[in-house]
Amino acid sequence: MTHPGLVICEYCDSVYRRSALGDDEIARCGRCRAVLYRASRLDLDHLLALTLAAAIVFVIANVAPVIRIAVSGMHNEANLLQSIAALSHGSGLVVGLVAAATLFVVPLLQIVLLGWVLVFARARRRAPGFAFAMRWLHRIRPWSMTEVFLLGVLVAIVKLSGMLSVIAGPGTYATLILTGLITLIAKRDVRTLWDRLPADETVEFGE
Amino acid sequence: MTSAPRAAQLGLVGCHTCGLVSAVGQAQCPRCGARLHPRKPDSLARSWAFLVAALILYIPSNVLPVMYTSMLGRGETSTIVHGVVEFWKSGAWDIALLIFIASVAVPSTKFLVLATLLVSARRQSSWARLQRARLYRFIELIGYWSMLDVVVVALVCALVQFHLLGTAEPRAGIVFFGLVVVLTMFAAMSFDPRLIWDGDEE
Structure with a gap:
């Protein structure tokens, strides 16, 4: 038996009855003060539009150079994927894989899975493999680190500017926008899609 | 309450x-x-295991060099702490502080906080429950920023490739450091914050 009208605090197991929230209101747990759920101004169309934008910006952020350097007439530039490759040389392979997962694979999966779910959500139905996609969106969320890459780019620019001439490339600006978009679409409350899209006969567990 | x-x-x-x-x-x-x-299965045992493994790898991650750089034929290796000191000396105290927080303060805080949470949860302590719950959410929020140093090493190594004039390569320390960050994240995820409140109903 299930109780869709109830909500359980995931940090302390307190049980509450759900109530409707006004704009920008946040429901907090009375016992541990954690966020239970929050009102979202973004409807499904907004989310889909932002996800498509994120997909385009993701490509730019990965292909375009993030930093260009020059010294004594020579110059060089690097993008995200080249940086991961440089880290993966020899004994660095393990940490290279961690970087590849957190900076490339996880953000890509977030965009793809969310895009898949939202395209079907526009037709008010759950996508094939909806449960699978939603479980994985929840599971990989803590491992999405685009914002850490952005801060790392800024630190690297300062670090290198002591000895070389350094400029931020278009990849840096794309990363900045991507950080904002991923925060909006996939950082919090992806789970509300469960409630926004009621089950029908197309639901499957995908396991 | x-x-x-x-x-x-x-x-x-x-x-x-x-x-x-x-x-x-x-x-x-x-x-x-x-x-x-x-409750998360075997929460305390799993969390302890990840935490102890992270603590062990934290030693080589600080002792071993994270990067090798050569400029005009003169090569040198640098550790994480060395990198912070370099920034500080060159006058970039704000960047030095940023790297110190991400690479030293955040991992150390996670070790202390998680150990405190694990010990108090096992004893079903009623001490400072609300504060402990907030501490858990705090380390959940800040934990992954430690990956900052990994990103900086990756970028510098990808960019500084001028053969004789200057090159940069990653070294073993950064591998251990990356693993420490991953293990402390697993430790935090394995801990079940509901345990903090068990016994609160009476």
């Missing part, structure tokens, strides 16, 4: 994956198919 009942008192269980509330007794969440359990 609050009169809200807890799930176990009502015979309810919340799905850890999709959040749906259902009655105890089912193996799988009827909505998303994830395994249902009132």
Whole structure:
């Protein structure tokens, strides 16, 4: 038996009855003060539009150079994927894989899975493999680190500017926008899609 | 503090994956198919294991060099702390502080906080429950920023490739450091913050 009208605090197991929230209101747990759920101004169309934008910006952020350097007439530039490759040389392979997962694979999966779910959500139905996609969106969320890459780019620019001439490339600006978009679409409350899209006969567990 | 009942008192269980509330007794969440359990399985043992493993790897990650740089034929290796000192000396105290927080302060804080949470949860202590709950959410929020140094090393190594004039390569320290960050994240995820409040109903 299930109780869709109830909500359980995931940090302390307190049980509450759900109530409707006004704009920008946040429901907090009375016992541990954690966020239970929050009102979202973004409807499904907004989310889909932002996800498509994120997909385009993701490509730019990965292909375009993030930093260009020059010294004594020579110059060089690097993008995200080249940086991961440089880290993966020899004994660095393990940490290279961690970087590849957190900076490339996880953000890509977030965009793809969310895009898949939202395209079907526009037709008010759950996508094939909806449960699978939603479980994985929840599971990989803590491992999405685009914002850490952005801060790392800024630190690297300062670090290198002591000895070389350094400029931020278009990849840096794309990363900045991507950080904002991923925060909006996939950082919090992806789970509300469960409630926004009621089950029908197309639901499957995908396991 | 609050009169809200807890799930176990009502015979309810919340799905850890999709959040749906259902009655105890089912193996799988009827909505998303994830395994249902009132508490994360073996929370304390798993969390301790990840934490101890992270603590062991934290030593080589600080002792071993994270990067090798050569400029005009003169090569040198640098550790994480060395990098902070270099920034400080060159006058970039703000960047020095940033790297110090991400690479030294955040991992150390995570070790101390998680150990405190694990010990107090095992003893079912009623001490400072609200503060401990906030501490847990705090380390959950800041934990992954430690990956900063990994990103900086990756970028510098990708960019500084001028053969004789200057090159940069990653060294073993950064591998250990990356693993420390991953292990402390697993340690925090394995800990079940609901344990902090067990015994609060009485």
